[in-house]
Amino acid sequence: MTAVAAATAIATRPGWVTDERIAEWNRWVFRDPAASATSTAVAPYDGRPTAAVPVSSAGDVVDAIASARRAQTRWALLPWRTRAGIVLRFHDLLVERQDEVIDLIQWEMGKARFSAWQEILQVATIARHYARHGHRYLVDHQVRGAIPGLTKVREVRVPKGVIGMISPWNYPLYLAVGDVLPALLAGNGVVSKADSQTPLTLLWTRALLAEAGLPRDIWHVVVGPGSVVGDALIGSPDAPGAGVDHICFTGSTATGRHVGRRAGEMLIAASLELGGKNPLVVLADADVEKAAAGCVAAAFANTGQMCIHIERVIVHEDVYDEFRAALVAATEALTLGQTFDYGADVGSLASPAQLEAVTSHVASAVAAGATVLTGGRARPDLGPLVHEPTVLEGVTPDMPVCLEETFGPVISLYRVATDLDAIQKANEGRYGLSASIWSRNTAHAEALAGRIRAGSVNVNDGAAAAAGSIEAGMGGMGDSGLGRRHGAEGMRKYTESQTVATQRLVPLGPPAGMALERFVGLGNAQLRLLRRLRVR
Incomplete structure (x- = not known):
C-alpha cells in the first residue's frame, strides 16, 4: 500500500506571475546594470524553466556590502519605534498577500501548500515578536565597576555593521527572512544571497519590505553560485574590510564547514544551522496513536526536506508492533501530489539531486536487507520529482540511510528494550539538531530530554513545538551547527557587547x-x- 494520490494540477507558473511582475522583482538583484548574465531554475512540478534572474558577480557583492555599510550608519540612528514600525507593516502586508508568496514557494520549491503556509505563520510570528519585544534583548545592562560607587559601568549592545545571509531552498521565506528581520531591527545592514532554486520568493519579499518602508540600500539581495557570491560575502584576507561583519548560514554540514573556515580566516563570527538525522523516541507508556500521528507530521512535512524533520524512529519493544501498525496506517492515509490548493499533504521533492539522494538511500537499504513497510517508490505518474512517503524496517549501521542525512520522505524504525537503549540509539552519529520523545509521563520524558544530544527536544510533539517557540533559541550541537536563531541570541548575535565605564571623583591608581x-x-x-x- 502507498499514500493516496491527489489530483495533479497543470503545473504551469501561477497566472498572476506576469513578465512585468518578474521584471519588477529582478530589479532588486544587486548587480552591475551593464551585465547580462542570468540564471534560470527548474520548477519541480513540471520540470519547466521558471524565470531568468540576473546573476551578481563577486565585485557586485563587494559593492552591495559597501552600499549597505553606508546606509547602516543612518539606519542605526533611527529610533527603535521607527524600525519596528516598518517590520510590523511588513507583517500586515505579508498576511494580507500571503497567497502570492505561497504560490511562488510552491512553484519554485514544490512543497505542499500547507507546508508553504507554515512559512507565513513562522515569519509573521518572528516579525511581531522582535518588533514588539526585541528592544528588551538589546537594553543597556548596568554592572558594578572597579570601585563600587566611584566607577559606573554599562554593557551596551551595538550593531555589528553588515550581516551576510546565505539561506537554502527548502524554506525560501522562513529561513531567509526570519533571520534578516532581527538583524535589521538590531541596527545592521544586510546582504542576502538568494538560493538559485528559489530566488523569486526572496525578491518578492524584498519588494514587500520596501513597500512597508524599508530603505533600498539597507538590505541588498545578490544571486549566484555559492563559490562566487557566498565566498565574496565572507571576504578575503587579501581585501580586508570588503566582506561582511557576521555570516549567517543555513545549509549542509559540508558547506557549513567551508563557511566556518572562511569566517575564521576573516575573524568574523559565523552562525551555522546545518544537517540533522533527527530521532523520535516512543517510550513504553506512550499514547501510540498520537505518537504515530506526530511522527508522520514531523517526518513528511515539507516532503521531508526539513532540517529538523524526523528520520530515525526508536520504539520500545512493548509497543513496537502496535506503533508500527499505526505508523504505516497514518502514512498511507496521507495524500500525495502536486496542487496549488490544500488538497495534498505531501508534495514534490525540489530537484533531481534530492530525488536521487532519496531513491539511492532506499535502494541501497533494500539491497542490503531492509524491508519497505510502505512507500519506497518514485511516482513519475504524479510528477517528475514525487516520491512516496516511505517507512523502512531492518536498517543496520552499514546502510547509508542509517546515519547519513536523507533529507526526504524516508524514516527508519528501530526496536529497543529499555529507555537507556533508546537514549543511546538517539545519540548515535555526529548530528544533534532536534529530537522528540513520546510518553504519558512528561516529567520522565523531560528528564530524559537532557540526556539527548540535540539543540531542541520536543516532548509529545515531533518538531514544531520547539521550532515554533520563537522566544527560545533554535540550533544544533555537534555536526548540526553553531549558534542559535530565535530568542535573545537570535538578535544579540548580530550585535557586539561594548563596555562603557565612567570614573567619578577620583581616578584609578x-x-x-x-x-x-x-x-x-x-x-x-x-x-x-x-x-x-x-x-x-
Whole structure:
C-alpha cells in the first residue's frame, strides 16, 4: 500500500506571475546594470524553466556590502519605534498577500501548500515578536565597576555593521527572512544571497519590505553560485574590510564547514544551522496513536526536506508492533501530489539531486536487507520529482540511510528494550539538531530530554513545538551547527557587547605624591574589607 494520490494540477507558473511582475522583482538583484548574465531554475512540478534572474558577480557583492555599510550608519540612528514600525507593516502586508508568496514557494520549491503556509505563520510570528519585544534583548545592562560607587559601568549592545545571509531552498521565506528581520531591527545592514532554486520568493519579499518602508540600500539581495557570491560575502584576507561583519548560514554540514573556515580566516563570527538525522523516541507508556500521528507530521512535512524533520524512529519493544501498525496506517492515509490548493499533504521533492539522494538511500537499504513497510517508490505518474512517503524496517549501521542525512520522505524504525537503549540509539552519529520523545509521563520524558544530544527536544510533539517557540533559541550541537536563531541570541548575535565605564571623583591608581608601597597597603586592606563584607 502507498499514500493516496491527489489530483495533479497543470503545473504551469501561477497566472498572476506576469513578465512585468518578474521584471519588477529582478530589479532588486544587486548587480552591475551593464551585465547580462542570468540564471534560470527548474520548477519541480513540471520540470519547466521558471524565470531568468540576473546573476551578481563577486565585485557586485563587494559593492552591495559597501552600499549597505553606508546606509547602516543612518539606519542605526533611527529610533527603535521607527524600525519596528516598518517590520510590523511588513507583517500586515505579508498576511494580507500571503497567497502570492505561497504560490511562488510552491512553484519554485514544490512543497505542499500547507507546508508553504507554515512559512507565513513562522515569519509573521518572528516579525511581531522582535518588533514588539526585541528592544528588551538589546537594553543597556548596568554592572558594578572597579570601585563600587566611584566607577559606573554599562554593557551596551551595538550593531555589528553588515550581516551576510546565505539561506537554502527548502524554506525560501522562513529561513531567509526570519533571520534578516532581527538583524535589521538590531541596527545592521544586510546582504542576502538568494538560493538559485528559489530566488523569486526572496525578491518578492524584498519588494514587500520596501513597500512597508524599508530603505533600498539597507538590505541588498545578490544571486549566484555559492563559490562566487557566498565566498565574496565572507571576504578575503587579501581585501580586508570588503566582506561582511557576521555570516549567517543555513545549509549542509559540508558547506557549513567551508563557511566556518572562511569566517575564521576573516575573524568574523559565523552562525551555522546545518544537517540533522533527527530521532523520535516512543517510550513504553506512550499514547501510540498520537505518537504515530506526530511522527508522520514531523517526518513528511515539507516532503521531508526539513532540517529538523524526523528520520530515525526508536520504539520500545512493548509497543513496537502496535506503533508500527499505526505508523504505516497514518502514512498511507496521507495524500500525495502536486496542487496549488490544500488538497495534498505531501508534495514534490525540489530537484533531481534530492530525488536521487532519496531513491539511492532506499535502494541501497533494500539491497542490503531492509524491508519497505510502505512507500519506497518514485511516482513519475504524479510528477517528475514525487516520491512516496516511505517507512523502512531492518536498517543496520552499514546502510547509508542509517546515519547519513536523507533529507526526504524516508524514516527508519528501530526496536529497543529499555529507555537507556533508546537514549543511546538517539545519540548515535555526529548530528544533534532536534529530537522528540513520546510518553504519558512528561516529567520522565523531560528528564530524559537532557540526556539527548540535540539543540531542541520536543516532548509529545515531533518538531514544531520547539521550532515554533520563537522566544527560545533554535540550533544544533555537534555536526548540526553553531549558534542559535530565535530568542535573545537570535538578535544579540548580530550585535557586539561594548563596555562603557565612567570614573567619578577620583581616578584609578595612586594619587599624586603617594608612595606605591602605601597605595598597595591600602589596596590590600580594601581587599580584606570587601571579603569580610561579602562584596563580590
